[in-house]
Amino acid sequence: MESLITVILVVTLILFAGLNIFQETLDAQDALTATWQEMEEISGDRARTVLTPISSTIKSNGAIIEVILKNDGSTKLTDFDRWDLFVQYYTDSASYEIDWYPYVTTYPASNQWTNAGIYVDASSAESEVYEPGILNPGEEMIVQVQVMPTIGMTTTNMLTVATEYGIQASTIITR
Structure with missing residues (x-):
């Protein structure tokens, strides 16, 4: 019984860590997408400026x-x-x-x-x-x-x- 509680705790910690890493990856991807769009907008402004x-x-x-x-x-x-x-x-x-x-x-x-x-x-x-x-x-x-x-x-x-x-x-x- 004691080993079952330990297994549940370890699995919970692993799932929590995995989900946390996944969420951080999504946040980084969102920030990268926003920065890329801003860069494209500035690049477009440069191309249209004379x-x-x-x-x-x-x-x-x-x-x-x-x-x-x-x-x-x-x-x-x-x-x-x-x-x-x-x-x-x-x-x-x-x-x-x-x-x-x-x-x-x-x-x-x-x-x-x-x-x-x-x-x-x-x-x-x-x-x-x-x-x-x-x-x-x-x-x-x-x-x-x-x-x-x-x-x-x-x-x-x-x-x-x-x-x-x-x-x-x-x-x-x-x-």
Whole structure:
């Protein structure tokens, strides 16, 4: 009789351990499936994202760069604070600068950038009407960057912007 109770206890423990392992395997599979679906969604957003530089100008004696970017993809672009912006340029003293610039929501101070406006057509200053603050497909955004030290005269420089999905656009800027 004593060995029967021991057998029942051992079998119960084995069944409990087996079921617990099975449940943990199912939970891990659920987490893997959710992560895989999220990865596919981000990959799809990347495939549908196209950012095209339209024009660029240098203002304020080389201290401010303005670039017009157009969303030629089919993905709405937001979260500008998660974008990366780099400028490679020559200064008046001919030194070569490569800098990353943080995003601000206000007018940019030295070595910062901002979204100076989203437009249906930036050249005619036709403001966006649908979903303000979001760069929808077909809309244009004016990126304003303040650099310090200033950009040198008769130099060729480059600005690169990368979205949160890793899609990048580069443009050559001359002064």
